[in-house]
Amino acid sequence: MPIHLKIISLHRKVGREAEITASFFIHYPQMIDKNKLSKIVEAYLEGKSNYLVEVKIAPGNIITVEIDNDEGVNIDDCVALSQHIESKFDRNTEDYELTVTSVGLTAPFKTLRQYKKFEGKEVEVLTKKGDKLRGILKSANEDRFTITVTKKINLKGVKRKTEIQEDLPFAYDEVKYTKYHLRFK
Numbered sequence: 001m002p003i004h005l006k007i008i009s010l011h012r013k014v015g016r017e018a019e020i021t022a023s024f025f026i027h028y029p030q031m032i033d034k035n036k037l038s039k040i041v042e043a044y045l046e047g048k049s050n051y052l053v054e055v056k057i058a059p060g061n062i063i064t065v066e067i068d069n070d071e072g073v074n075i076d077d078c079v080a081l082s083q084h085i086e087s088k089f090d091r092n093t094e095d096y097e098l099t100v101t102s103v104g105l106t107a108p109f110k111t112l113r114q115y116k117k118f119e120g121k122e123v124e125v126l127t128k129k130g131d132k133l134r135g136i137l138k139s140a141n142e143d144r145f146t147i148t149v150t151k152k153i154n155l156k157g158v159k160r161k162t163e164i165q166e167d168l169p170f171a172y173d174e175v176k177y178t179k180y181h182l183r184f185k
Helices: 034-045 075-087 112-117
Strands: 003-011 016-024 050-058 062-069 097-102 122-127 132-140 144-153 162-171 175-180
Touching: 034 050, 034 062, 034 075, 062 075, 062 112, 075 097, 112 132, 132 162
Parallel strands: 062 097
Antiparallel strands: 003 016, 050 062, 122 132, 122 175, 132 144, 144 162
16 A cells, blocks of 8 residues: 655755655555464364464564464474465565464463363352453353352351352353462462
8 A cells, every 4th residue: 555745845045945755665564364374273273282372463464373282382382383384375475573472371261161261169250240250161062161160158156157159150242351370388
């Protein structure tokens, strides 16, 4: 897309105004299609233990591909996927910056498979209402997930608070995030 700039220059020595017009052509690289890139990644990962979590493309074709694995992602897997993606695009016509990375251990979950991976583990949930909860991820399916939280309540006739467990179901659109709760002992 060419951009034309008009530059006006004042010449004080001569005492008159002169108009100089110059054309500048700035090349904007064509944005890489996110769906096309996602299909390339998914096809490459098919049958492998790694899976696609997210593809992000920022202005200037700054691409980030996040992958995960139920057992953890190996750096060699990231390198191999990066090389595969680069082989599918022509650097002469598509200028881009590519990062292939694993999802961080405490990053918010973005896929059902991540929820499944952490079933039975302690998670942190921030609801859209602003409640922050910690509990054990009991189950997850396409529509919702359930965590088991431990609460302390006062029972009649008992001086000490009693711990009870309660299952709390959530639809995915009711939470801002769910992530693994890393506990240091």
